[in-house]
Amino acid sequence: MKDIQIGGLVSFTTIDYPGKLAAVLFLMGCPLRCVYCSNPQFFNLDDGPYDPTRVLDWLKTRVGRLEAVVFSGGEALMQGDTTIDYMRCVKDLGFAIGLHTNGFYPDVLERAAPFVDWVGIDYKATREKYKSLVGNDIAFDRMSKSLDFWISTGKDFEVRITCDPRFISKDDLRTIIDDCATRGVKKIAIQKYQAYFDEGDNPTTTGAREQFFNDSGLRDYINSKFDSVAWRE
């Protein structure tokens, strides 16, 4: 088996897998280049600093203490069957498997599905604005295919929308919400964009970042469309 490249590890979290105590593995490599990425150190599929065998040994010591392991990144599915093989090993220890994904690898997602219990999938912008945000002109269609596939599995998931006001307007958010509701999405997370880095000549303002959260009409509209809406400010 080819070694999985692990770039980072969070040993304990209550927020990355809803309802479960979890560890998070950040895998190396991502096919996208989102303007607001807070993890650019994982962009390239370089060697990761974590020994996968030692990580597995450590996870064995967490059995009974943690309930789940979340595969994140980067894009966890970029390492293809190497990721899936590692998921299988982790699942064999008794952990639930979570996956954070940008949806760029629907075929890998399909192969991984038997081992994955919950997915958080990014829906980053409208189709028209997707490329300008992520730097890839097939990313929307790939995400769309992944989303429809995962819905077809009947397994638990949430769609995550990060509201970067440079790429999402309130109308765009309604468009995304309507599309998700039409597809049958039940759980949504609306995430506030955080200006972690120098935004150059076009900085966002606090008001622009908070506009999606302060509009009670918009909130009511979104809340009415799904079984669960998480507002992450």
Ligand code: SF4
């Ligand atoms: S998909 Fe995630 S890891 Fe990849 S560039 Fe975008 S924000 Fe960064």
